[in-house]
């Protein structure tokens with residue numbers, strides 16, 4: 801699993817992008833907020849890489 805699984809998925813999806821593994825120069829940032837769109841008041845967490853939103857999680861409805 802892990803690295804082999806990623807390699808298999810990349811090959812299947814024909815991903816040609818070369819990734820730079822030098823992560824010390826990449827700025828990762830997390831932010832969180834409480835959604836007030838309904839009574840669940842989910843705590844939404846977001847992760848950004850160099851100001852670009854990578855992913856969000858915590859939503860019970862799939863909104864984020």
Ligand code: SF4
Pocket residue numbers: 835836837838839840841842858859860861862863864
């Ligand atoms: S993320 Fe969805 S379920 Fe959670 S509070 Fe917002 S609208 Fe409600």
